[in-house]
Amino acid sequence: MEEKKSEINGHAGHKNPLPAVSIKSEKNSFKDRFMVFFKRNLLVIFTVSGVLVGVGLGMMVRNMNLTRAQMTYFAFPGEMLLRMLKMIILPLVVCSLISGAASLDTRSLGKLGGIAVSYFLVTTLIASSIGVALAFIIKPGVGAGALNTNNLALEGVSSNKETADSFLDLARYHYVMEINYVTDYKTILVGNATNGTLNYQKVPYGTDADGMNILGLVLFAMVFGVALRKLGAEGEELIRFFNAFNEATMVLVSWIMWYVPFGIMFLVGSKIVEMEDVVLLVTSLGKYIFASILGHIIHGGIVLPLIYFGFTRANPFSFLSGLITPFTTAFATCSSSATLPTMMKCVEENNGVDKRISRFILPIGATVNMDGAAIFQCVAAVFIAQLNNVELNAGQIFTILVTATASSVGAAGIPAGGIITIAIILEAIGLPTHDLSLMLAVDWIVDRTTTVVNVEGDALGAGILHHINEQEMKKQRQQEQHQEEQELEEVKVEVVANVKAEEETSPLVTCQNEGDSSSRETLDDKDGVESVL
Incomplete structure (x- = not known):
C-alpha cells in the first residue's frame, strides 16, 4: 500500500522523499538566484572589470616606452567609445527633450522645470560653499609659493578675456545650436593724440569655437516641444515621430553599452600610458588634489544623498547602486554629456524613473548642473589666491561663490571649460591668471571625480522629481475619489x-x-x- 501511495504521488520506493526534495530545491533556488543576479549585473561587472584591467594594462604598456604614434594606436578603441557616445548625444538630447516637453502639459512642465532649476542652483551653491570651506581649512596654497610652472615644464595658459564678455558668451550659448560663440579681441587704431602718439582700443568680436553647443540645443528642444504641444491634434504626428526616434535611439544606446567595458579598458590604459611625471605633480599639488577630491566625496557621499532622503524618505544608496555603469563611464570619459545615454537607460530600467521625467530633466542636468565642477573651481580660486599670498575678504569670497555657481552652467559648452571658468572667477576677484597651467596639469586627475559628482547630482535630481510627481498624482487621485464620493452622497441625499x-x-x-x-x-x-x- 505504501508503494502504491508513493507511486500515485510520483515517488515510488521512497517512504520519506520530502527532505531530499527540500535540499535539492534549496540548492536549485540558490543557484537560480545567483544566475539571475549575475545576468542582471553582467554589464556592471564587465564595466568595473574593464577599469581594473585597463589600469593593469596601462602600467604594463607604460614600461614599453611607446612612441607617440604607438600611443595613438593603443588609445584607438577608447577613442571609438568616445566618438560613439558623442555621436548619439545630438539625437538623444533633441528627441528626448522634445518628446518629454510635449508629453507634459504646460502647468506641470513649468512646475517640474521650476523645481529642477531650484534643485540645480541650491546644490551647486552648496558645492561651491564646500569647496571654499575646504580650501580655507586645508590651505593647499600656503607654503607652495616656490611652486613654479617652469619647474613642472608646463605651458602657460593665457586668458585675457573680460568677465562681462564671459557672461555675455554664456547668454549667447542659449541661442546658437551648432557652434559655440566665443568672444575674442583685436586692437584697432582709433586716431592720434594731441602729442602725436597713436591711440589704440581693444575691441571684442565674436568667433566660432569647435564643439557642439549642448546648451543651445537644450533650449531649442524644450521650446519646440512646448510649441508642438500647443498645436494640439496637428502636432500629434510629429510628437509620435520624435517618440519613435527616441525609442530607436535608446536601442542604439543599449548596443553601445556592451562596447563600453572594452572601450573603457583602453581609455583608462591610454591615460596611464600618457602620464609623464605623476609623482612630481602629486607631491607638488597634492593638497589641491586632496581638497578637491575630498570635497567631491563629502558632496557626493553625504550632501546629495541627504537631500534625496529628505525629499523621498528612501535609501539613496539603493538608488545609486543601480547606476554603477554610468558612474564608471563618467570616471573613464570625464564627460557628463558622454555619460548621458547610459545614465538615461539605467535610471529608467534599474530605478523605475518615469521616462517623461528622465528624458526631460537629465539632458538639462548634464548641461546645467555642475556640482563637482563648482567644487574644484572654488578650491582652485582660493588655492591661487594663497599661492600669491593674497588675503581674500568677505566680498571676494561671496564673489567666488556666486561666480562659480553662475559660470558652471556654461562650462560644458567651452573647450577646456573648467580652466576658462576658473579664469572668470580669478578676474572677478582681481587675481592673476598665469597660474592656471597648474590646474590644467592635474585636471585629468580631478576631472574624473568631478564628472562622477556631476552625474550623481543629475540622477538624484531625476529621482526626486519622480517622487514629487508620484506624490502629486496620488493627491490628484485621492481628490478625484473624494469628489466622486461626495457626488454619490449628494445624489443619495x-x-x-x-x-x-x-x-x-x-x-x-x-x-x-x-x-x-x-x-x-x-x-x-x-x-x-x-x-x-
Whole structure:
C-alpha cells in the first residue's frame, strides 16, 4: 500500500522523499538566484572589470616606452567609445527633450522645470560653499609659493578675456545650436593724440569655437516641444515621430553599452600610458588634489544623498547602486554629456524613473548642473589666491561663490571649460591668471571625480522629481475619489429628500394611506365582534 501511495504521488520506493526534495530545491533556488543576479549585473561587472584591467594594462604598456604614434594606436578603441557616445548625444538630447516637453502639459512642465532649476542652483551653491570651506581649512596654497610652472615644464595658459564678455558668451550659448560663440579681441587704431602718439582700443568680436553647443540645443528642444504641444491634434504626428526616434535611439544606446567595458579598458590604459611625471605633480599639488577630491566625496557621499532622503524618505544608496555603469563611464570619459545615454537607460530600467521625467530633466542636468565642477573651481580660486599670498575678504569670497555657481552652467559648452571658468572667477576677484597651467596639469586627475559628482547630482535630481510627481498624482487621485464620493452622497441625499418631500406634500397619498389604515382597523373590529357573537 505504501508503494502504491508513493507511486500515485510520483515517488515510488521512497517512504520519506520530502527532505531530499527540500535540499535539492534549496540548492536549485540558490543557484537560480545567483544566475539571475549575475545576468542582471553582467554589464556592471564587465564595466568595473574593464577599469581594473585597463589600469593593469596601462602600467604594463607604460614600461614599453611607446612612441607617440604607438600611443595613438593603443588609445584607438577608447577613442571609438568616445566618438560613439558623442555621436548619439545630438539625437538623444533633441528627441528626448522634445518628446518629454510635449508629453507634459504646460502647468506641470513649468512646475517640474521650476523645481529642477531650484534643485540645480541650491546644490551647486552648496558645492561651491564646500569647496571654499575646504580650501580655507586645508590651505593647499600656503607654503607652495616656490611652486613654479617652469619647474613642472608646463605651458602657460593665457586668458585675457573680460568677465562681462564671459557672461555675455554664456547668454549667447542659449541661442546658437551648432557652434559655440566665443568672444575674442583685436586692437584697432582709433586716431592720434594731441602729442602725436597713436591711440589704440581693444575691441571684442565674436568667433566660432569647435564643439557642439549642448546648451543651445537644450533650449531649442524644450521650446519646440512646448510649441508642438500647443498645436494640439496637428502636432500629434510629429510628437509620435520624435517618440519613435527616441525609442530607436535608446536601442542604439543599449548596443553601445556592451562596447563600453572594452572601450573603457583602453581609455583608462591610454591615460596611464600618457602620464609623464605623476609623482612630481602629486607631491607638488597634492593638497589641491586632496581638497578637491575630498570635497567631491563629502558632496557626493553625504550632501546629495541627504537631500534625496529628505525629499523621498528612501535609501539613496539603493538608488545609486543601480547606476554603477554610468558612474564608471563618467570616471573613464570625464564627460557628463558622454555619460548621458547610459545614465538615461539605467535610471529608467534599474530605478523605475518615469521616462517623461528622465528624458526631460537629465539632458538639462548634464548641461546645467555642475556640482563637482563648482567644487574644484572654488578650491582652485582660493588655492591661487594663497599661492600669491593674497588675503581674500568677505566680498571676494561671496564673489567666488556666486561666480562659480553662475559660470558652471556654461562650462560644458567651452573647450577646456573648467580652466576658462576658473579664469572668470580669478578676474572677478582681481587675481592673476598665469597660474592656471597648474590646474590644467592635474585636471585629468580631478576631472574624473568631478564628472562622477556631476552625474550623481543629475540622477538624484531625476529621482526626486519622480517622487514629487508620484506624490502629486496620488493627491490628484485621492481628490478625484473624494469628489466622486461626495457626488454619490449628494445624489443619495437628494433621492431620499425627494421621496420624503413627495410623501409630505401629497395630501391625496397621505389621506389615502391614513384611510386605508383606519378602514382596516374598523374591519378587524367588525370581524372580532361578529366572531364573539
